[in-house]
Amino acid sequence: MSRQALHEGWTLRAAPGAQVPAEVAERAVPATVPGCVHTDLLDAGLIPDPYLDDNERTLAWIGHTDWVYRTTFVHQPGDDDRVDLVCAGLDTVATITLNGVQVGSTENMHRGYRFDVRSLLRDGDNDLVVAFDSAYRYAEAQQERLGDRPNAYPEPFHFIRKMACNFGWDWGPTLVTAGIWQEIGLHAWSTARLATVRPLVTLAGRDGQVELHVEVERAAAVPLTVRATVAGAHAEIVIPAGQRTAVATLTVREPALWWPRGYGEQARHPLEVTLHGPDGATLDSWVRRIGFRSVRLDTTPDEHGTPFALLVNDKPVFVRGVNWIPDDTFPTRVTRERLAERFDQATAANVNLLRVWGGGRYESADFYDLADERGLLVQQDFLFACAAYPEEEPFGSEVAAEAAEQVTRLAPYPSLVLWTGNNENIWGWHDWDWQEPLAGRTWGHGYYLDVLPRIVGELDPTRPYWPGSPWSGAEAIHPNDPAHGTTHIWDVWNTDDYTKYREYVPRFVAEFGYQGPPAYATLRRAVRDEPLAPDSPGMAHHQKAAGGDAKLQRGLDAHLPAPVDFDDWHYLTQLNQARAIQLGVEHFRSHRGVCAGTIVWQLNDCWPVTSWSAVDGDGRRKPLWYALRHAYADRLLTVQPRNGGLALVAVNDGGTPWRASASVTRLTLGGESRAKSSYQLDVPAYSSVTLALPTELARPEEARRELLVAEAGQSTRRALWFFAEDRDVDWPAAAWDATVEPVDGAQLVRVTARTVLRDLTLFPDRLDPTASVDEALVTLLPGESVLFTVRADGSLGPSALTARPVLRCVNDLG
Numbered sequence: 001m002s003r004q005a006l007h008e009g010w011t012l013r014a015a016p017g018a019q020v021p022a023e024v025a026e027r028a029v030p031a032t033v034p035g036c037v038h039t040d041l042l043d044a045g046l047i048p049d050p051y052l053d054d055n056e057r058t059l060a061w062i063g064h065t066d067w068v069y070r071t072t073f074v075h076q077p078g079d080d081d082r083v084d085l086v087c088a089g090l091d092t093v094a095t096i097t098l099n100g101v102q103v104g105s106t107e108n109m110h111r112g113y114r115f116d117v118r119s120l121l122r123d124g125d126n127d128l129v130v131a132f133d134s135a136y137r138y139a140e141a142q143q144e145r146l147g148d149r150p151n152a153y154p155e156p157f158h159f160i161r162k163m164a165c166n167f168g169w170d171w172g173p174t175l176v177t178a179g180i181w182q183e184i185g186l187h188a189w190s191t192a193r194l195a196t197v198r199p200l201v202t203l204a205g206r207d208g209q210v211e212l213h214v215e216v217e218r219a220a221a222v223p224l225t226v227r228a229t230v231a232g233a234h235a236e237i238v239i240p241a242g243q244r245t246a247v248a249t250l251t252v253r254e255p256a257l258w259w260p261r262g263y264g265e266q267a268r269h270p271l272e273v274t275l276h277g278p279d280g281a282t283l284d285s286w287v288r289r290i291g292f293r294s295v296r297l298d299t300t301p302d303e304h305g306t307p308f309a310l311l312v313n314d315k316p317v318f319v320r321g322v323n324w325i326p327d328d329t330f331p332t333r334v335t336r337e338r339l340a341e342r343f344d345q346a347t348a349a350n351v352n353l354l355r356v357w358g359g360g361r362y363e364s365a366d367f368y369d370l371a372d373e374r375g376l377l378v379q380q381d382f383l384f385a386c387a388a389y390p391e392e393e394p395f396g397s398e399v400a401a402e403a404a405e406q407v408t409r410l411a412p413y414p415s416l417v418l419w420t421g422n423n424e425n426i427w428g429w430h431d432w433d434w435q436e437p438l439a440g441r442t443w444g445h446g447y448y449l450d451v452l453p454r455i456v457g458e459l460d461p462t463r464p465y466w467p468g469s470p471w472s473g474a475e476a477i478h479p480n481d482p483a484h485g486t487t488h489i490w491d492v493w494n495t496d497d498y499t500k501y502r503e504y505v506p507r508f509v510a511e512f513g514y515q516g517p518p519a520y521a522t523l524r525r526a527v528r529d530e531p532l533a534p535d536s537p538g539m540a541h542h543q544k545a546a547g548g549d550a551k552l553q554r555g556l557d558a559h560l561p562a563p564v565d566f567d568d569w570h571y572l573t574q575l576n577q578a579r580a581i582q583l584g585v586e587h588f589r590s591h592r593g594v595c596a597g598t599i600v601w602q603l604n605d606c607w608p609v610t611s612w613s614a615v616d617g618d619g620r621r622k623p624l625w626y627a628l629r630h631a632y633a634d635r636l637l638t639v640q641p642r643n644g645g646l647a648l649v650a651v652n653d654g655g656t657p658w659r660a661s662a663s664v665t666r667l668t669l670g671g672e673s674r675a676k677s678s679y680q681l682d683v684p685a686y687s688s689v690t691l692a693l694p695t696e697l698a699r700p701e702e703a704r705r706e707l708l709v710a711e712a713g714q715s716t717r718r719a720l721w722f723f724a725e726d727r728d729v730d731w732p733a734a735a736w737d738a739t740v741e742p743v744d745g746a747q748l749v750r751v752t753a754r755t756v757l758r759d760l761t762l763f764p765d766r767l768d769p770t771a772s773v774d775e776a777l778v779t780l781l782p783g784e785s786v787l788f789t790v791r792a793d794g795s796l797g798p799s800a801l802t803a804r805p806v807l808r809c810v811n812d813l814g
Contacts, residue, residue, distance in 0.1 A: 063176025089182025258291025291414030305483030319597025516577030
């Protein structure tokens with residue numbers, strides 16, 4: 001058995017067309033494989049960076065063009081029974097020709113293909129051509145053939161099995177790619193090979209169990225032997241001549257378990273599988289690291305409705321999640337190192353689950369391996385989003401093949417705990433005026449309620465399947481009913497103020513979000529407007545949400561003083577995003593016991609854009625990230641409205657009891673105490689306690705001049721409650737003293753308040769794009785201090801570090 005990668009010597013050429021620019025037409029461009037057309041043209045200097053200014057618009061022709069990849073490779077024939085051309089991922093509608101003979105065609109980005117080419121290979125040079133049809137032309141032809149179906153955007157993404165967000169989204173650019181986006185090569189083998197290895201890993205009491213399903217592809221009708229080992233357990237099975245499948249069971253006595261982060265260690269064990277011929281020679285092998293753990297959903301109806309509670313190893317896990325979109329429009333630019341950086345940002349923000357959203361891709365092996373390593377749970381959507389999808393051929397067969405391949409591929413990863421049928425499509429059918437234009441045509445119902453649950457049930461019954469996000473658990477109940485199953489909350493942001501989050505006590509919030517612009521350094525790299533303004537052309541182009549700027553303004557008007565200039569607008573819109581999500585998360589967590597989890601929209605971005613992300617398209621943390629870190633902390637102290645008054649809620653998502661002395665003080669903005677109460681907190685592990693506050697704390701004498709401060713020791717961030725919106729508070733003009741001290745690799749910025757400083761934040765990237773800071777959104781009372789640690793490639797000027805617009809707070813506007 002041997003493998004030969006075919007990644008070298010490729011060229012790329014545009015098929016003739018009036019839309020192709022003269023500088024590209026008839027030109028052979030060096031191509032990187034794996035890669036895509038856009039990155040190859042960019043590397044060749046033939047197109048501008050599509051992420052800058054409005055360059056995206058001028059590059060629309062790429063998605064409407066046919067493209068031809070070509071290479072010549074040397075092959076030396078051997079005595080192998082088979083030589084297969086293996087294409088792990090082609091984007092998307094491709095015809096493969098070897099030495100002038102067509103060997104196959106593809107029309108699905110989300111699955112791999114294998115073609116027997118032994119008879120076509122020549123000794124010496126061989127010519128391989130992969131020709132890609134325009135994704136638009138294919139999708140539009142299917143749309144015309146099958147009849148249009150409604151979707152959320154004016155693009156035909158639901159008529160092709162391709163990454164939907166390539167066609168644009170309310171946070172993403174319209175850059176319709178083509179290319180050999182995953183590995184391609186020759187696989188030579190004899191007698192037999194391992195076609196699929198599917199370990200179903202469960203717990204039986206304290207023992208681990210692997211039900212190992214093996215499928216072989218044969219070139220000879222001979223008996224085969226499969227041997228498997230894991231954690232000291234061994235199994236051997238014989239596959240008789242003429243058979244292709246076998247099942248072995250391995251039992252491991254009391255193995256170290258895999259736990260989500262915050263619940264235990266992430267123990268993993270190598271599972272080794274080998275295939276042997278009649279003479280005992282090894283024909284093929286397969287190795288993965290698996291984790292012993294169980295996972296289930298509790299959806300037993302109760303007095304509140306239908307819960308959606310995740311249990312791992314029979315322990316309920318309150319989900320502190322974020323939604324994940326592709327980290328780049330061009331997937332081959334997403335390296336393992338880049339994923340590791342995002343995962344570290346997620347875990348540092350106390351996140352324990354990533355939901356891989358259904359308009360993107362099935363993520364890479366690196367993605368799942370890093371999630372396993374870090375104890376991040378993963379919810380993987382099947383790839384359907386915000387549209388009515390046709391179920392006719394070829395789509396029905398393609399979806400089934402894609403789902404079977406991906407369920408099998410991802411079976412070994414313990415971090416994967418939930419499959420979801422789609423994003424918002426069942427909800428769309430109910431509420432988005434789809435039924436009349438569909439006029440009885442298929443829209444995906446059969447996928448979500450039949451095909452996909454059947455495939456998951458057959459191939460991986462160890463993991464739960466949920467038909468949609470949102471989904472109530474039953475077709476008789478509205479799919480987005482907050483009392484049942486999972487819900488998405490989008491009236492906040494779209495039409496209502498973010499304080500409306502408090503009107504919901506949902507069982508599980510799978511999406512909710514609020515927009516804010518990216519970091520200033522990210523904006524300045526991507527947008528060259530002069531002057532930069534909220535509505536300047538480049539800023540407007542990097543705002544993809546319908547009415548997004550008006551919604552940002554509505555949020556500012558409801559809560560904050562009016563911005564005087566762009567610097568104010570940038571700070572305040574980022575702040576309002578952070579405030580909105582922190583309020584929502586703390587509210588939902590305060591109802592622990594009814595609500596079992598939240599998944600914020602969204603962690604990351606695929607390009608520099610104003611969006612709902614906590615980490616922007618250049619990988620910089622927005623103020624929202626710091627707010628998430630606080631709101632998702634293991635131990636959360638929060639003041640919440642309850643029964644016409646206020647309550648102190650202590651939430652403990654740590655594994656040990658939380659016992660502490662707590663105090664709640666009503667203060668003036670000048671720091672004068674007007675009322676105070678003390679409490680003894682005793683919060684069991686994975687639980688919460690609610691304490692009603694007395695009237696003298698909950699009722700201010702001067703709402704515009706007072707606040708509550710709740711504290712419970714140095715290990716927990718204090719909670720604040722203001723009795724008036726910032727726009728109405730009698731803020732004193734901000735005053736502080738600041739010092740800057742250089743230390744090895746960093747600068748320490750100490751700020752001491754002479755007045756109250758509301759949501760003090762330092763933006764060092766305004767001085768150096770490499771700069772970052774460890775803390776943000778700090779409110780200081782007079783006399784209090786905070787220490788910021790700033791890291792950058794070079795030293796930053798102390799005076800600039802401690803002045804506007806780098807150092808900001810709410811009460812320094814103008």
